[in-house]
Amino acid sequence: MTSTLPVSTNGNGSASQNAKLSALQSRVSDRIRARLRERDVSFLANDNVADHLLPGELDALQVEVADRVRDLLHSLVIDIENDHNTAETAERVAKMYLHEVFKGRYHQQPKVASFPNVKRLDEIYTVGPITVRSACSHHLVPIMGNCWIGIKPGERVIGLSKFTRVADWVFSRPHIQEEAVMILADEIERLCEPQGLGIIIKAQHYCMKWRGVKEPQTSMVNSVVRGDFRHDPSLKQEFFELVRQQEALLST
Numbered sequence: 245m246t247s248t249l250p251v252s253t254n255g256n257g258s259a260s261q262n263a264k265l266s267a268l269q270s271r272v273s274d275r276i277r278a279r280l281r282e283r284d285v286s287f288l289a290n291d292n293v294a295d296h297l298l299p300g301e302l303d304a305l306q307v308e309v310a311d312r313v314r315d316l317l318h319s320l321v322i323d324i325e326n327d328h329n330t331a332e333t334a335e336r337v338a339k340m341y342l343h344e345v346f347k348g349r350y351h352q353q354p355k356v357a358s359f360p361n362v363k364r365l366d367e368i369y370t371v372g373p374i375t376v377r378s379a380c381s382h383h384l385v386p387i388m389g390n391c392w393i394g395i396k397p398g399e400r401v402i403g404l405s406k407f408t409r410v411a412d413w414v415f416s417r418p419h420i421q422e423e424a425v426m427i428l429a430d431e432i433e434r435l436c437e438p439q440g441l442g443i444i445i446k447a448q449h450y451c452m453k454w455r456g457v458k459e460p461q462t463s464m465v466n467s468v469v470r471g472d473f474r475h476d477p478s479l480k481q482e483f484f485e486l487v488r489q490q491e492a493l494l495s496t
């Protein structure tokens with residue numbers, strides 16, 4: 245099955261050029277890209293574009309991506325006609341990208357209800373470890389690790405499990421770790437407007453474990469602190485100490 249429509253010529257230029265142009269324009273990814281450009285919306289690897297997809301387009305995109313993955317397998321000289329193991333790999337990979345590992349690009353943010361902070365809670369708390377499952381933008385191979393979120397509540401609060409859902413949605417895109425932590429911080433600030441926010445990510449990058457320098461133990465740790473966590477060194481210290489304690493629990 246292919247996602248491209250029949251080709252027609254309009255009398256301008258050569259028939260083969262027109263055929264190519266027409267085939268390109270008929271791809272759903274081209275229609276989505278044209279819309280995003282027209283609306284001046286960024287569509288980098290770690291951006292979400294769900295607001296700009298029309299009904300049915302995600303299904304059509306899955307067919308198109310499967311076509312391109314099939315092309316990739318052909319270019320890798322894999323005999324998908326005769327190899328029962330890879331016969332349906334293109335369809336599996338397309339589904340995995342659009343609905344699982346990169347779902348944070350194509351699907352809406354999970355619904356998160358926030359509530360007024362009626363008791364005026366202002367003690368800090370941390371949530372973690374939250375599993376990081378992502379992929380590096382450079383090689384599209386996994387980034388796996390843990391994340392901790394520290395909050396000094398502000399006007400609104402959200403349920404603990406919601407941090408996990410939002411983090412999973414943000415991580416499920418191609419990323420570099422330095423930007424992932426900032427994007428997650430932006431989303432959490434938008435959802436609950438905390439007085440202070442801290443996030444730590446500790447992750448292993450398969451582009452270092454599996455290929456390249458092949459260092460299986462190397463991990464990357466990075467953090468972001470905002471609001472009171474940034475201005476008050478003792479609060480920042482308390483956040484890092486709480487995370488240390490939570491980490492210690494992991495090894496008991």
Ligand SMILES: [Zn+2]
Pocket residue numbers: 380381382383384385451
């Ligand atoms: Zn990489």
